[in-house]
Amino acid sequence: MPAVTDIVKLQNVSRYFGGITALKDVDFSCRAGSVHGILGENGAGKSTLIKILSGVLPPSEGQVLVDDKPVQYQSPSQAAKDGIVCIFQELSLIPDLSVAENIFIDHPPRRFGLIDASAQRRMAEKVLARIKCEDVDPDARVRDLSLSRRQMVEIAKAISKDLRVLILDEATSALTSKDVETVYGLLEELTANNVASLFISHRMQEVEALCDRLSVFRNGSHIQSFDKGDLTEGEIVRLMIGRDIEAQYPPKPPKAEVHQPALSITDLRWEQSLKGVDLSVGQGEIVGLGGLDGQGQKELLLALFGVLKGVKGEVRLGDMPFIPTSPAACKSAALALVPEDRKTEGLMLSLSIADNLLLPNYKAVSRGALIDTNRAAQEVDAAIAKLQIKTASPDISVETLSGGNQQKVVIAKWLALNPDVILLNDPTRGIDVGTKQEIYSLIRNLASSGKGVLLYSTDYAELIGCCDRVSVMYDGRVVNELSDDQLTEQALVAAALNIQSKGVA
Template sequence: MEEAIPLFQMTGVSKRYGGVRALEAADLAVEPGQIQAILGENGAGKSTLIKIMSGVVAPDAGQLMMHGQPVSFASPAAANKAGIACIFQELSLIPDLSVADNIVISDPPKRFGMIDRKAQRRVAEEALRRAGAEDIHPAALVADLPLSRRQMVEIAKALARNPRILILDEATSALTAADVTKVFSVLKRLRADGMALLFISHRMNEIAELADVCTVFRNGRNVATYAAGTRTDNDVVEMMIGREYSHVFPAKPLRGEAALPPVLECRQLSWTNRLRDISLSVGAGEVVGLGGLDGQGQRELLLALFGVLRGCTGKVLIDGKAVSISSPVTARSHAVGMALIPEDRKTEGLLLPMSVRENLSFSSLDRLSRWGIIDRAAEQIANDEMLQLLEIKTAGLDIPAGALSGGNQQKVVIAKWLMRNPRIILLNDPTRGIDVGTKQELYRLLRRLADRGASILFYSTDYDELIGCCDRVLVFYDGAIRRELAGEEMTEHALVASALNIPGGKATEVRV
């Protein structure tokens, strides 16, 4: 019996950027009515793979085929015309345009040579419905939407093109739990309708729920393709990193009953209806987690502490003394010594067109300059120390930060703040969209920083991270801390129950 021809096939595809090998003789077959997971560390070649499929870059060697016929895509528009749509991790939306404008921007409906606004709205409404995002108004400005809602608009924009192959690159990493559930239902329905889907995620639970087939990439090559559910998570991770996998979280220090002296405190901190009388403390050498469902005030707390939000009430104390942190400049000053690792490294953490060197040095120019002139020798020493400390993989300090893999970009964001030797570190979901190997490195780094005396406030949407990394977890609900978990109380069950504000179990009083 003759073997069926794949909908799309990639054979022997290679791509290099200067001396860096991104893909080397890579193969891939995509079947209709199937969700195929693409797994691999950051830098394994996944991003280059989908950029070639979607017409963003051209391969140096190899062949692409649709329905058994050779094809080449000179541009993303050519790939779209062939039926391939891609949802990249970095959003392609234009903030100052409406949701409807963004969804139809590549091919707006027209009447008498003018954009047909009524037809545009109908197309946008249908695309939002297909994406499970009917609650987003087509006339809303994208700039007014939070990151999770923008991601839903990005998904709707791709579906509006009616693709035969849909590629999702970490498309759920910025979504709330409720949105993830909706998107999974959409993807399963698209699969049932015969669409082919490529799904890239570092969340193994998502892979287990969605994928029919998994393909693992390492060092630019595909090393295995297997039916979902036939390999253990440890087997998969070992294929991804090329070495034996041992989990993952470094040991926590044993602490006595005595409370650590507080470095950072806040008392009755409030802001509009998003923060309600937040009182907490973080001791020297302590990692305190912020848990709860996404959007319950955790991000606003970090922004308030860093001086970003206006109109906050309550008190913030550093080493027991009340301080007024009116701006990020005050927060990062020597007197306070605070650093904030933002949620979105692409737009809030890095200047992507600028070099790795410039991004690393940006936050410390006052310390690296004399009379307004940068001390290049001191800058080089500081940058080299950060490259070594965080094991940042880069072809050089002068390449654009945007050319690095996602994990190495995140390391640069962290490194630029560590160059200031902060005493207080605020982390806003820092491992979103990075691979397991890089996550392990960051977990070890956090523990080393804490062991050196840093006070760390760590928000994560991953319950395993909160349990594995933190000494205590403060669970948020509706803008307030509802429960503190520590020691043996820190379980996934307790975190979920507290996040949903379900009664049961005695809540621990929050230390002030």
């Protein structure tokens, strides 16, 4: 049996941001030919760890060793020369460049000192084919791709390099189930070629399926490393959060005989994505949107929030007809959307937490043309307390927060408007188990206060645990509705494949 080889080691590594300790005295290593899972709540230090490994940040104390030799990376390009490449959860692609230009942006093929565009396109085609993305045009602009396709381009960019260590930060959270299978196969191939993979995911089933070794981080400290199978899932969760976790999903209330309507949709159509959607959400009800990814669920939410033009059909809020002409009109009608991509669609990263929380609601904290600073501060403090946003100050940049706390800011800014209907597009993507539990409780409390909630999620367990009923979409239509004892994973899968008529339940 070959000896275990550690490619990268961290020794007594700490990282400080002002008075905040992001990592403290961390010893860590990753082995060649293994998939090493990194677990922990948002804010546990995982992101800081991988930024140090990949050259984005230097350690404040301690050292990084590659092949037992100390290194001091000043940039990701330096780490990449040693074969250490990271696929970050928040994409690093340049929207206005082509797919091929993004994949080879820091190592393009050259001829006579100039970039060889033809060779670059051919090489991009080969890399895309390797990850089964032949449908992606190397000449397409990245901004014109869906989030899942952009994520696959990010993966293609990483594997175009000579890899020794591949770091994946929630790299599957935005992918379709088919693409997730492709990533699984890619990791198997890399492992067989003695590449070390560091895999960060909040989906325990992915960790169980892929990783042969695991490390848990909490509050900036490396708590424990162990081989897969040494600890139960419950024991791992206790290490992550430092306590026993209660039931993940809050209890559902007794089924009401009649819900007063909050949102009603009849024969909603848009281009080839929505082909006559009929759906309703009652006051005090959480309705899920199920089905395979790409069946019109995301377009439905965007249509209801006035983002898409040329939408046809009938929409009613309560008993009143409503035409979603723009997000501003929807906001005025007490309709809110928590979007799919918090970084690009939900937040202004360069602004403070306070500014982001106040963005939709400046009129409420203003007197004429001037902001009432006392009232604004009260609103911000109330939002931070209500959502339990972990921050040293509301005046720091929102991009400094962990992913889970950023998502809380996105949700909190809309809740300040007291909407009657809340549209949620995959609201727990890339969020740790503890924060997920907080958001699930928040969603249930919103429904209990009389709000109507329409929730799209690709996680069947989330739909089953959170929703009172689930409308399953297929090819731009609602093809089935499941509730009570019918709401099972088997029934959701059958309905998603549009085979419910065969009696699978």
